[in-house]
Amino acid sequence: xxxxxxxxxxxxxxxxxxxxxxxxxxxxxxxxxxxxxxxxxxxxxxxxxxxxxxxxxxxxxxxxxxxxxxxxxxxxxxxxxxxxxxxxxxxxxxxxxxxxxxxxxxxxxxxxxxxxxxxxxxxxxxxxxxxxxxxxxxxxxxxxxxxxxxxxxxxxxxxxxxxxxxxxxxxxxxxxxxxxxxxxxxxxxxxxxxxxxxxxxxxxxxxxxxxxxxxxxxxxxxxxxxxxxxxxxxxxxxxxxxxxxxxxxxxxxxxxxxxxxxxxxxxxxxxxxxxxxxxxxxxxxxxxxxxxxxxxxxxxxxxxxxxxxxxxxxxxxxxxxxxxxxxxxxxxxx
Amino acid sequence: xxxxxxxxxxxxxxxxxxxxxxxxxxxxxxxxxxxxxxxxxxxxxxxxxxxxxxxxxxxxxxxxxxxxxxxxxxxxxxxxxxxxxxxxxxxxxxxxxxxxxxxxxxxxxxxxxxxxxxxxxxxxxxxxxxxxxxxxxxxxxxxxxxxxxxxxxxxxxxxxxxxxxxxxxxxxxxxxxxxxxxxxxxxxxxxxxxxxxxxxxxxxxxxxxxxxxxxxxxxxxxxxxxxxxxxxxxxxxxxxxxxxxxxxxxxxxxxxxxxxxxxxxxxxxxxxxxxxxxxxxxxxxxxxxxxxxxxxxxxxxxxxxxxxxxxxxxxxxxxxxxxxxxxxxxxxxx
Numbered sequence: 001x002x003x004x005x006x007x008x009x010x011x012x013x014x015x016x017x018x019x020x021x022x023x024x025x026x027x028x029x030x031x032x033x034x035x036x037x038x039x040x041x042x043x044x045x046x047x048x049x050x051x052x053x054x055x056x057x058x059x060x061x062x063x064x065x066x067x068x069x070x071x072x073x074x075x076x077x078x079x080x081x082x083x084x085x086x087x088x089x090x091x092x093x094x095x096x097x098x099x100x101x102x103x104x105x106x107x108x109x110x111x112x113x114x115x116x117x118x119x120x121x122x123x124x125x126x127x128x129x130x131x132x133x134x135x136x137x138x139x140x141x142x143x144x145x146x147x148x149x150x151x152x153x154x155x156x157x158x159x160x161x162x163x164x165x166x167x168x169x170x171x172x173x174x175x176x177x178x179x180x181x182x183x184x185x186x187x188x189x190x191x192x193x194x195x196x197x198x199x200x201x202x203x204x205x206x207x208x209x210x211x212x213x214x215x216x217x218x219x220x221x222x223x224x225x226x227x228x229x230x231x232x233x234x235x236x237x238x239x240x241x242x243x244x245x246x247x248x249x250x251x252x253x254x255x256x257x258x259x260x261x262x263x264x265x266x267x268x269x270x271x272x273x274x275x276x277x278x279x280x281x282x283x284x285x286x287x288x289x290x291x292x293x294x295x296x297x298x299x300x301x302x303x304x305x306x307x308x309x310x311x312x313x314x315x316x317x318x319x320x321x322x323x324x325x326x327x328x329x330x331x332x333x334x
Numbered sequence: 335x336x337x338x339x340x341x342x343x344x345x346x347x348x349x350x351x352x353x354x355x356x357x358x359x360x361x362x363x364x365x366x367x368x369x370x371x372x373x374x375x376x377x378x379x380x381x382x383x384x385x386x387x388x389x390x391x392x393x394x395x396x397x398x399x400x401x402x403x404x405x406x407x408x409x410x411x412x413x414x415x416x417x418x419x420x421x422x423x424x425x426x427x428x429x430x431x432x433x434x435x436x437x438x439x440x441x442x443x444x445x446x447x448x449x450x451x452x453x454x455x456x457x458x459x460x461x462x463x464x465x466x467x468x469x470x471x472x473x474x475x476x477x478x479x480x481x482x483x484x485x486x487x488x489x490x491x492x493x494x495x496x497x498x499x500x501x502x503x504x505x506x507x508x509x510x511x512x513x514x515x516x517x518x519x520x521x522x523x524x525x526x527x528x529x530x531x532x533x534x535x536x537x538x539x540x541x542x543x544x545x546x547x548x549x550x551x552x553x554x555x556x557x558x559x560x561x562x563x564x565x566x567x568x569x570x571x572x573x574x575x576x577x578x579x580x581x582x583x584x585x586x587x588x589x590x591x592x593x594x595x596x597x598x599x600x601x602x603x604x605x606x607x608x609x610x611x612x613x614x615x616x617x618x619x620x621x622x623x624x625x626x627x628x629x630x631x632x633x634x635x636x637x638x639x640x641x642x643x644x645x646x647x648x649x650x651x652x653x654x655x656x657x658x659x660x661x662x663x664x665x666x667x668x
Contacts, residue, residue, distance in 0.1 A: 014529050194562060227557065302597075326609050
């Protein structure tokens with residue numbers, strides 16, 4: 001089967017290729033935590049961590065380093081804060097040999113100077129800084145702070161489907177001069193079609209290749225395209241991919257880890273430990289927790305809007321009244 | 335956003351393009367009927383037909399023209415046979431002005447000479463002949479028979495993911511000389527990745543363009559790729575697309591009609607009547623009937639195998655034991 005593109009610099013081979021440089025980040029606990037305000041118990045977190053370690057996943061993201069001045073620890077679950085003691089209770093006292101422990105730090109919602117310890121006093125190995133286009137200066141300061149403390153850092157530029165490409169390019173050039181190891185294309189609204197992912201990944205790579213940084217992709221399943229778009233990002237030459245077990249995540253969820261590993265056929269990754277975790281943890285969990293594609297998410301994504309309204313509608317009294325929701329959304333558009 | 339391909343002959347424009355030549359075939363009743371042996375009641379069939387008519391869908395496929403010598407009408411539902419009286423009870427006495435009524439005729443399982451009436455005595459407008467690669471001679475005879483009787487005909491060559499490309503090409507060249515209006519790429523096992531869809535659609539078009547015939551695509555959602563692969567087929571230049579309301583269909587189901595219409599932004603097609611049908615018919619139906627993606631379908635698709643074993647497993651006593659299923663499938667592979 002011939003490759004789709006003849007641009008050798010962008011395409012690293014089709015679906016049969018072996019790509020040893022690919023790294024997977026599992027954000028099951030972090031993105032899944034957006035469903036239940038990070039209230040997962042230790043048994044769940046431990047199961048996910050152990051499954052990822054056995055599967056050969058490179059990074060496991062536990063949650064956020066959210067500001068305790070903004071969010072009350074008595075209200076939210078502990079994985080919104082990822083205190084050192086909580087992490088160590090799951091993974092042991094030392095930095096583990098398996099997946100690198102990762103936390104997300106939201107620009108303007110993290111007391112990063114105080115709450116992110118020096119790396120030699122933490123089991124955390126990587127800090128991912130998430131920001132919107134207008135928060136770049138804060139993000140750069142956070143990246144420098146975490147790098148100075150000894151962490152690997154990555155950048156997640158959110159909601160690019162509503163940012164003009166020249167602004168995205170400006171942001172990328174700033175990240176290219178920062179110490180991040182990777183910059184992720186984030187499809188916050190699940191609104192990107194594959195050809196847009198292809199074009200954006202090429203733009204990201206154009207800026208990052210010269211800077212020696214990797215490009216990543218984080219999809220959402222609002223239009224049943226999270227896995228397809230992740231494949232497209234693989235084909236377009238990205239090397240870092242986010243996935244979650246059973247596709248768990250806020251709203252329509254994410255790219256399922258078991259599909260991504262099945263696609264890669266990379267001997268580094270094993271699907272069986274993920275299937276065990278799906279059977280033992282996620283099949284029961286799906287009886288009591290709601291995630292995954294449904295029509296309201298497709299409607300917000302088709303309109304290139306945040307899925308907020310769809311999430312509220314699905315949690316409300318008429319979760320299946322797609323017409324009322326569609327009419328309300330179209331009313332707001334007009 | 336630039337288009338993925340620079341091959342103007344294959345790509346008819348990216349996701350913003352207007353493609354008035356596109357035709358949608360709704361196979362909700364036919365492919366959904368594979369779940370319940372075509373036992374849908376008249377109210378369901380009428381709702382689907384009316385929703386498709388209001389949405390501007392071009393063809394509505396009601397079911398099969400199965401042989402009553404092979405299948406007992408007392409056992410299967412009436413949409414396995416699509417008798418003239420049953421069709422007329424739904425749509426009225428005459429050929430309607432709305433969507434063209436379509437039936438599928440399986441090679442070697444249809445008494446086509448007797449059971450397909452002359453077109454002027456039927457409300458049916460189009461006969462789709464489905465066959466495997468080794469049934470081409472029968473399919474060609476069926477196509478000629480239906481054409482001679484006055485019908486539009488189309489061909490569905492099934493399971494091409496396990497047929498070598500030179501054999502596919504031979505088959506296409508035979509169809510190119512037949513009177514069919516369109517030939518569909520059918521991803522029977524839900525095993526094709528987008529780059530394979532792209533390459534195959536281009537192969538189909540290479541043969542069919544010269545013969546003045548259209549190329550179509552029928553996807554399955556075993557790896558959450560039915561919609562993504564349909565988009566890929568659009569971008570690669572196909573013009574005929576199968577979809578089902580709410581993605582209903584045997585096993586992992588099909589490309590959801592509501593997603594396809596949302597993607598096309600084609601003024602001919604309206605999403606709202608489909609959303610009404612999703613709300614009124616499919617949201618309640620999903621409480622009692624099982625369809626859609628689950629992990630066992632991904633496992634058979636990753637192995638490029640028929641989903642038969644996954645369908646049986648999902649209907650059995652341990653529908654969530656993905657590991658046992660994976661181990662059994664891998665055992666058969668070795």
